[in-house]
Amino acid sequence: INVCESLDTMFKEKHITINRVKKDIEDTFVLIKNYEFADILDNCLQNAVKAVKDCAEKRIDIILYKSPPKIHIDIRDSGIGINKDMWEKIFESGFSQFKSGGKGLYHAREILKNYGSRIYIKESSKNSGTTFTIELNEGRKK
Numbered sequence: 001i002n003v004c005e006s007l008d009t010m011f012k013e014k015h016i017t018i019n020r021v022k023k024d025i026e027d028t029f030v031l032i033k034n035y036e037f038a039d040i041l042d043n044c045l046q047n048a049v050k051a052v053k054d055c056a057e058k059r060i061d062i063i064l065y066k067s068p069p070k071i072h073i074d075i076r077d078s079g080i081g082i083n084k085d086m087w088e089k090i091f092e093s094g095f096s097q098f099k100s101g102g103k104g105l106y107h108a109r110e111i112l113k114n115y116g117s118r119i120y121i122k123e124s125s126k127n128s129g130t131t132f133t134i135e136l137n138e139g140r141k142k
Helices: 002-013 034-052 104-114
Strands: 017-023 059-067 070-077 118-125 129-139
Touching (some): 002 017, 002 034, 034 059, 034 070, 034 104, 034 129, 104 118, 104 129
Parallel strands (some): 017 059
Antiparallel strands (some): 059 070, 070 129, 118 129
């Protein structure tokens, strides 16, 4: 995961523990352009960093697993959490919990829709963190 490697310095500076777990994923291709997926993953990780900023435990887990015909990427943080009534709102254009542009998650959802994929909140609770799931369709390299 090159995006994670590019952020490693920031993770270390902010004392964030990153755990990467791959479950039964071997040379699997997905239906999305590399740069689009990299942007989506970068946005999710940047949001996770903001969510754990003021927490005692600063942890982000990235879990890849397969459930054919889907590949799942869970991004779980130990951050502030998201109230259930906001789970869909955070994907709206212009909405931000962190006073940013509010385009990242909206853009991620729109790009993923183009590939028959999706992003959603799997679970979240106040001060216990959030898990975002990205579901991608398996594909073949041409």
